Amino acid sequence: MASLTPTEPAVTTEEHAFEPRPYANPYLAGIGLGLVLLSAFVFMGRGLGASGAFNSTIAWLLSLVAPGYAASNEFLARYLDVPGHPLKAWLVFEVLGVFAGAVLSGVLAKRMSRTVEKGPRASVTLRLGFAFLGGFLMAFGAALGRGCTSGQALTGGAILNAGSWIFMMCFFGGAYGAAWFVRRQWR
Amino acid sequence: MNAPLYKFGAFGDETSLVVAFVIGIGFGWFLERAGFGNARKLMAQFYLTDMAVFKVMFTAVVTAMLGVTYLAWAGWLDLSLVYYVPTFWVTAIVGGLLMGVGFVIGGYCPGTSVVSMATGRLDGLVYVGGFTAGTLGFALGYPAFRDLLAMGDLGVLTLPEVTGVSWGIVAFAVVLMAVGGFAGATWVERWMTAKADPAARAD
Amino acid sequence: MYGWLCKLGLNRTLGLLAILLGAGALFAQVEPDRTVTVHEAALLTAHARGEDHVAPRELAGWIVEGRADYRLIDLRDETAFGEYHVPTAENVPLTSLPEYGLLRNEKIVLYADGDLPAAQAWLLLRGRGYRGVYTLRGGLDAWKDQVLFPEMPESPSPEEQARFEKAAHVAKLFGGQPRAAATGGEAQLLDMSALQAATPAVSAPSLPAAGGSRARNRPREGC
Numbered sequence: 001m002a003s004l005t006p007t008e009p010a011v012t013t014e015e016h017a018f019e020p021r022p023y024a025n026p027y028l029a030g031i032g033l034g035l036v037l038l039s040a041f042v043f044m045g046r047g048l049g050a051s052g053a054f055n056s057t058i059a060w061l062l063s064l065v066a067p068g069y070a071a072s073n074e075f076l077a078r079y080l081d082v083p084g085h086p087l088k089a090w091l092v093f094e095v096l097g098v099f100a101g102a103v104l105s106g107v108l109a110k111r112m113s114r115t116v117e118k119g120p121r122a123s124v125t126l127r128l129g130f131a132f133l134g135g136f137l138m139a140f141g142a143a144l145g146r147g148c149t150s151g152q153a154l155t156g157g158a159i160l161n162a163g164s165w166i167f168m169m170c171f172f173g174g175a176y177g178a179a180w181f182v183r184r185q186w187r
Numbered sequence: 188m189n190a191p192l193y194k195f196g197a198f199g200d201e202t203s204l205v206v207a208f209v210i211g212i213g214f215g216w217f218l219e220r221a222g223f224g225n226a227r228k229l230m231a232q233f234y235l236t237d238m239a240v241f242k243v244m245f246t247a248v249v250t251a252m253l254g255v256t257y258l259a260w261a262g263w264l265d266l267s268l269v270y271y272v273p274t275f276w277v278t279a280i281v282g283g284l285l286m287g288v289g290f291v292i293g294g295y296c297p298g299t300s301v302v303s304m305a306t307g308r309l310d311g312l313v314y315v316g317g318f319t320a321g322t323l324g325f326a327l328g329y330p331a332f333r334d335l336l337a338m339g340d341l342g343v344l345t346l347p348e349v350t351g352v353s354w355g356i357v358a359f360a361v362v363l364m365a366v367g368g369f370a371g372a373t374w375v376e377r378w379m380t381a382k383a384d385p386a387a388r389a390d
Numbered sequence: 391m392y393g394w395l396c397k398l399g400l401n402r403t404l405g406l407l408a409i410l411l412g413a414g415a416l417f418a419q420v421e422p423d424r425t426v427t428v429h430e431a432a433l434l435t436a437h438a439r440g441e442d443h444v445a446p447r448e449l450a451g452w453i454v455e456g457r458a459d460y461r462l463i464d465l466r467d468e469t470a471f472g473e474y475h476v477p478t479a480e481n482v483p484l485t486s487l488p489e490y491g492l493l494r495n496e497k498i499v500l501y502a503d504g505d506l507p508a509a510q511a512w513l514l515l516r517g518r519g520y521r522g523v524y525t526l527r528g529g530l531d532a533w534k535d536q537v538l539f540p541e542m543p544e545s546p547s548p549e550e551q552a553r554f555e556k557a558a559h560v561a562k563l564f565g566g567q568p569r570a571a572a573t574g575g576e577a578q579l580l581d582m583s584a585l586q587a588a589t590p591a592v593s594a595p596s597l598p599a600a601g602g603s604r605a606r607n608r609p610r611e612g613c
Contacts, residue, residue, distance in 0.1 A: 030244070033247035035251075036210060036213035046191075046270045051318075058319060095211060096208060098218070100211070101218075104216060113307050117303070118310065133289075134317065137288065138297065138318060142286065152283075154247055155272075156272055160361075161274065162344040169283070170280050170282075170284045170287060174283060175288070178291045186294075266421070354420045355419075359412045
């Protein structure tokens, strides 16, 4: 029962709460993911990631607009101080692959959908506003934590990196702690 | 076999980018298969009705961990050549908490946001925009964070090193925790779903 | 058994499999232990093919070229290292070698005054699974003899002359001095302190600092 909101006629919204969808068995998906991660260790001696690709991209974009500043920015300089093009970074290509793999799976499972995922009590505007805010906050979280869930929790978790396990536990703690406060967005 | 292959010169930098792309495809595929391109599926974890996030994440960790353990034991994988993010316990806590809070606000993490955007979700796209803006914001405000980032530097540190217990014991403990957690998670799912809506389809 | 697993269901079977593999992992040894395993055939082949050493002139070439893909290890004590060491060398006395933190995929060149400590270190590292390990053939003595103070051959042919001139040029880069054949025997007594004074020339921009391979831009590996 999709409803059309007046401001965004081209977008439909799913109003059902946590309806089971025909997704894969989580354990099988997890094994698949684990094997992908293992292959990264075996082939490259590193794990997966995502936030690093954003860092490289921002560094490169900034270098186009303000090259002097970009090169002197302590955080971004290391993404520019590389032998080749800043976008020829391992994570950038990995994230492009993530996009491709997601499209592949989504198309084959007929799960491609121009929609906004949100709970029944939230408006599209609220959801989109929060999506932006959440992304913004997590960029800081990832930069401070030196990784995101794929880099720290998954990768570091698998190789028993102490810092990663601390990160992982705080991640779940923070999420569960804040969930009640934003329940209106989802339930 | 000499793994990590790249570090023993099996292939060069250009090829490693192709490897990155292919590995990324696998990563994106399984994330989408698990339903992680959908914020509602991800968020259900934190309202206890669908524990897929926990199940997928820890199954992946256990799988890769056992793989690394056996390959290193067989002498095929040189663990000393695998990259470890150094442990900075202060930012591990601060960053982790911030990521968790941001997760339930934003609905995605950077990896899953790409999956979401790729499968057409507008909120995924907006999240990516927010994350990008945040990255820029952090870069611009970097001097303010410099001290925080340097705190609690413990260097490269593994759980076996911290606990003084062998790798194998830690690995076994992780497996037991995960399997026990899965059983508990499934029980919680059933209980919550039945409680919330007795007429709903069981998982 | 299959029937029983079927009855158990996929998820429970996976769980059981995980526990079994986890139990197996209890006995895993992921850090290489302290034993040195000697593979006869591998060692003898390396020797036969001359893959176990690097000539001083070759090393000099690497340093001049500014190559950063090797690690040069000086196995002597601190004092000796302080008096003179080959540029780009890192001082790691033999006794501290195992803990030093050399990676198995690095190219490592070992030297001491003579050949013996380097040969011992070579065996130690090869036995712990290191692949690209080499001794500096002839040690520091050969380095002084061939690179720092190359000897002019008596009545040289044009090629020998050309080679000597090249060697003389390299010698000067390292603060050394070519010598005529007649004074060959006195090479060892040459005043090394004069070389110390010349050392600043050796750390000229064309010659990289020690541990050059680490300074090279490694691709980022974090998240």
